[in-house]
Amino acid sequence: MNKQVIFNLAVKDLEKSRAFFTALGFTFNPQWSSDSTAFMNIVDGTIHAMLMTEDFFRSLIDKPLAQAKEANEVIICLSCESREELDSLIAKAVAAGGRTPHPPEDHGFMYDQGFEDLDGHLWNLVWTAKGWPR
Structure with missing residues (x-):
C-alpha cells in the first residue's frame, strides 16, 4: 500500500x-x-x-x-537534502511574506531553521549530515 x-x-x-x-x-x-x-x-x-x-x-x-498567530499546536518539520536547500527555502519564505521566529541553529551534525507562514503556522526545516533514519 x-x-x-x-x-x-x-x-x-x-x-x-x-x-x-x-x-x-x-x-x-x-x-x-x-x-x-x-x-x-x-x-x-x-x-x-x-x-x-x-x-x-x-x-x-x-x-x-485555533488561531496559529496566537498559539501553536504543532510545528511542521520537513527534512532538506542540503544546507543550501534549507537556506534557499527560508529566504523564499521571508521574501514571500513569512518570518523567521529564530536564527539558524548549527549543531555540526544537524542544521535547522524555521519560518512562520502567512497564517502563523510554524514550519521547521532540518538538514542532517547523516540523513534521517528509515
Whole structure:
C-alpha cells in the first residue's frame, strides 16, 4: 500500500496562501482543489497539505478553531537534502511574506531553521549530515 501524509491547515486567504507556498516551490493539484481548498504537493506522492479556508475547516470540527498567530499546536518539520536547500527555502519564505521566529541553529551534525507562514503556522526545516533514519 502506498501511504501518504496529508495534513489540513486553516488559512484566512486561500489565494494569498497559495501564492506564498508557490513562491517556495510547492505545487498544487487542481483536481483535488476547490473554491475553499487547495491541495498542495510538498513531496510528490508522499507528503501533502490541504489548505482550507477557515469557514470550510470549521465545518469539519466541533470545537473552536485555533488561531496559529496566537498559539501553536504543532510545528511542521520537513527534512532538506542540503544546507543550501534549507537556506534557499527560508529566504523564499521571508521574501514571500513569512518570518523567521529564530536564527539558524548549527549543531555540526544537524542544521535547522524555521519560518512562520502567512497564517502563523510554524514550519521547521532540518538538514542532517547523516540523513534521517528509515
